[in-house]
Amino acid sequence: ARIVTLPGDGVGPEVTAAAVAVLHAVAARYGHEFVFDEQLIGGGAIDATGEPLPSASLAACQAADAVLLGAVGGPKWSDPNAPVRPEQGLLALRAALGVYANLRPLQVHPSLANLSPLKNDRLRHVDVLFVRELTGGMYFGARTRSADAATDECRYTVAEIERVVRRAFELARDRRRHVTSVDKANVLETSRLWRSTVQRIAADYPDVKLEHQLVDSMAMLLLTRPNRYDVVVTENLFGDILTDEAAALAGSLGLLPSASLGDRAPSSGPAGHLLPATGEGSSVRPAAASTLMGLYEPIHGSAPDIAGQGVANPVGAILSAALLLRHSLQLEAEAVAIEAAVEQVLRHGPHSRDIGGQAGTAEVLDAVLAAIE
């Protein structure tokens, strides 16, 4: 399988290198061949090419079986009024890859509950899978700016809502069969469309329990009753805010992975070219070559304050690699092997600084590798 890596800025390169090392170990142990192709994104890409997502990077991602990203951004490129910003590269990539469903699983490791700001009794049995719509809404709406006013448009189509909500219901079937849909239907028109679409789709999943919550109530309920929730599906901006809030419960952002998924699509680019063409210039590809487009990244940012020191926690990136194996390459056993290794390291150490230990990135990585091999 071909995996593009986009290490990006700050601690991105350090944690991505750790995740790649783990993937190498998995390949060796299970007899797979992973081909890695490193590309530019974010601030580093701006410095090198003037663009946050150079076309070579995008083309490589589109031709790959999966993409593993570190983090983008940093103080050097942080002026929000600058014409080109690192985040634009990430947003353009999400849109171009069509990865509309951002999965952010939240579990609180029992041995790390002391790090959480929440009282430990609230954290028991917390196991939430957030499904955030990632390629629509205000993030990608029309904008205007004049000397004395600005606008952003939030737009959702039924089709955009339907595909991400169906994904949430499908995922709930493999879990506790409970979907919570979050909107602001008492105020917003897009939320009313969201809610009625969710209601219609729910009829196709009579075995899954559906609940609606307003985004403000949900911000509260995540703190007071986090263990009530199974799959939580919401639009882009609400998902951005709620998943970061939820991430705080885990005690450290450094622990959490994410997967951004598109639809299963015929592979294109290099891999596709190896297949017998069905005709000159044809875009038809055999279904057997289909792959789930996926972009995988830890949820932490570029953490410029600790970049280059070898102390970043690689666990979020390593668990993102496990999600890559599961969702894009259908290698479930291999994903579980990584997760079990991480679980062992979280239980027995070594622990990095963000979770109260003294270990550097390399030590944590070595412990994970030792647990896999």
Added chain:
Amino acid sequence: ARIVTLPGDGVGPEVTAAAVAVLHAVAARYGHEFVFDEQLIGGGAIDATGEPLPSASLAACQAADAVLLGAVGGPKWSDPNAPVRPEQGLLALRAALGVYANLRPLQVHPSLANLSPLKNDRLRHVDVLFVRELTGGMYFGARTRSADAATDECRYTVAEIERVVRRAFELARDRRRHVTSVDKANVLETSRLWRSTVQRIAADYPDVKLEHQLVDSMAMLLLTRPNRYDVVVTENLFGDILTDEAAALAGSLGLLPSASLGDRAPSSGPAGHLLPATGEGSSVRPAAASTLMGLYEPIHGSAPDIAGQGVANPVGAILSAALLLRHSLQLEAEAVAIEAAVEQVLRHGPHSRDIGGQAGTAEVLDAVLAAIE
């Protein structure tokens, strides 16, 4: 002074009656005359008149010195696709009164820290004043809806941003001189306008420290380091989400008040008519009659599950009455008297059910009254 009460739905009438009783006690003790005028809003208004904010209610509010509201909404009127909804009454009222600055103070009472989902060491010294923009943004933007798509527009003018941000800086001067402005300037155009406007205004307040945070980070920081914040100013929708999240920290929503303030304006309506007119049909009023337009309400909702049982916690409503005295009537000593009385009741009881006690609304009210008189 003339005070319009809008008890509204659910527990609204119960808690508003308690707040009014406290205002009567203050009037008696300090020798003031408060005239109360009860009006309809929300679901009850829809049932009685077909409209969530009847014009008689609005006219009474516009002529009053201050407005005290209970809560609106309930299951009977909760279909988000219904043509008329209780929340519309509240939104229309905020807009018509021009109360653009929503103040939501958050403190965690030491004797109630055990109720908070947050570990108690995180709650020490938490004292945040949220200033939420209340009459702009997506709440009041243009909307469209077709069979297969919907849009909401978020629009902010420099003038709208400037007035609420100046209010935040002014309030910070009476506190710890630290303003945190929250936006999503790495993605939204309105947020970039927000941030540059805040930066410009900050130059007029060199004695106040300014910090910017992205809304997703802030959702996290409110949990990990809540005691770092003094005044937090943000736009309407972000404020809705963040203030509810923050409210969860206090242990019970039933405890928290809010004040929504407009500008100091010449009084109009009945009070104005008592003044010598400067000319037939003139709208000029003497500046001495100016009053700060204010709408005061507990932050909890209508709580239909416990409505009519006499068990609602009246503290949020009573503290809202204290804010009314402070901000609209400039009766600081009287406001402090109410706050001290509530403080005493929270310390020694009786406590209502939401904060772990057994007392009903009447018992809590009686204890507050006894502490005032």
